[in-house]
Amino acid sequence: MSTTTQTLNSPTFSTVIRERRSVRTYDPSVKISQDEIKEILGEAVLAPSSSNLQPWRFLVIDSQPLKEKLLPIAFNQKQVVEASAVIAVLGDLESYKLTETIYNRSFEAGYMPEERKNTMITNTTKMYSSFPPEVSKKIIYTDGGLVSMQLMLAAKARGYDTVPMGGYDAGKFTEAFGINERYVPIMLIAIGKASNEGHPTVRLTVDEVARFNEMSF
Template sequence: MSTSQSLQSPSFEAVMRGRRSVRSYDPTFKISKEEMKELLGEAILAPSSSNVQPWRFLVIDSPELKEKLLPIAFNQQQVVEASAVIAVLGDREGYKLLDTIYTRAFEAGYIPEETKNAMVERSVGMYSSFPDEIARKIVHTDGGLVSMQLMLAAKAKGYDTVPMGGYDAAKFKEAFGVSERYIPIMLIAIGKAAKEGHPSVRLTVDEVTSWNEFNQ
């Protein structure tokens, strides 16, 4: 068990209701590489289109590199105060690993070999022919799924997070050597809150939900 976990894990409801966007962090609190890998290992259990798993992560925990990121993220102080900032990226060519993914599923006994071969051929052909607009939409959707799972997993381990869309994506890619193959989805600051995130309200289920026929 990770040192970040209590003896009794919080309920899922407690995690969902307790997660808040935190923008003030204890700069002395550090998450170890081992704990970060454990957290990311839970995040990547998220679903993805055809199980392509196009998410990629850049964990920025070096003080010098967080300072480098600060102006790119419009000087949001959580960038340097948090234990780390995780850049969630989408790989537009993630389908190139489908043979590896489906082969592992076959070796684990989840699918027969003929199914594996058929899935690889069909999926690689389909994803490699998608227009850029569709490829971007897919990786943005999958990137959102893994990001939410990452934040909930972090809260379950006693960490706090905030998703950040306010940054210059072009400057980020240039500063951190991210090629055009990868699409920045969001930045997620993670650490221990120095000040709790403020409570917020939600629209009711009835205000956002229609049944069988959309009537908003």
């Protein structure tokens, strides 16, 4: 099997968003290196998040035996074993524990004065640690969606294909892969090179889904 590094030829953003498809059939001979997956993730994590706490965590599954283990958990969807990797996007319910790390780095980078840094650390840690689980989950699902979409667009910009997957048994997944209750599965994303292009789809028009200033649907 080949190891592939896709050339990034800087397609326009408009091209990327129009050519991205949800692909379910992949060329199993194409393997994306772990270094390149890290580069894609490095672009994905530039996504915004609540208070910049970046609660996303990723489990990259690129071992074929582990993909085979995942297959029945994902209801035997063949992209799990054909794609180069499956990236599990997880949300950290205790992401506030890294508040000090994040804001110290912001201070060291010159993005905020020390007094503001200290205030942000104190207030953010106190607030997020006091949230009930349902509030924390709402936040991490929102932030997890943002980083997931950015991941898929970053992959497409490099010539790779993806499909977001909600069809899997989250309980069996966390048990099989040793994920403790601190982390909530958001979605799985298969990534690789399509063997068949994803089929085009239609969208409702902007006029059908948007209103200015008042709801009049």
